[in-house]
Amino acid sequence: MAFFDELKDRAMDLGRAGVAKSKQLAEITKLSLNNAGEEDAIRKAYIEIGKLYYAERGMAAEPAYVALCERITAAKINIEENKNRIAELKQEGNISDDEAASYVETNVPPEEPVGGEDAQHSEEIPPQE
Structure with missing residues (x-):
């Protein structure tokens, strides 16, 4: 009988430890998400x-x-030049804004972060003082 009582106590201790660990993991997740939101801000x-x-x-x-x-400034100039060329091409080809937008959405690969793949890792946010 003592064996079963001891086994029962161990099972309850493990259960309590699991609940405590779950609470800690939930809080860690919540705080990590909060930090991500603050970093975005x-x-x-x-x-x-x-x-x-x-x-x-x-x-x-x-x-x-x-x-x-x-x-x-150079990028803004390039954007304006590109917009003008787009307007010319649409007019030449009798292409509607909807046709152009639809084509772009289906044929342009997703944007990479500015600066390439490593930009997120190389540009750290300066520490707050």
Whole structure:
């Protein structure tokens, strides 16, 4: 009889340990998801800071930001040139916006993160002080 009582106690201890571990894992998951959301909020704030800086100082940027602002300006020029060429091609081929959008959706591979595959790993968010 003592054997069964001991076995029962061990089973209950294991059950309690399992419940405790499940609670800990659930909290870890919750906190990790919260951290991911906070990191996303930081990235969005950095983007907004960059947009604001470029809008206010892009044409007269401080030396540390000149190359980045020039890259943005060059990209904006390329985008406008591409949009103009797209409009020309649509007009030449009598292609509707819907036809073009449908073709692009089915034939363009998904975008890679800016900077290629390693960009997410090479560009760390600076530590907060």
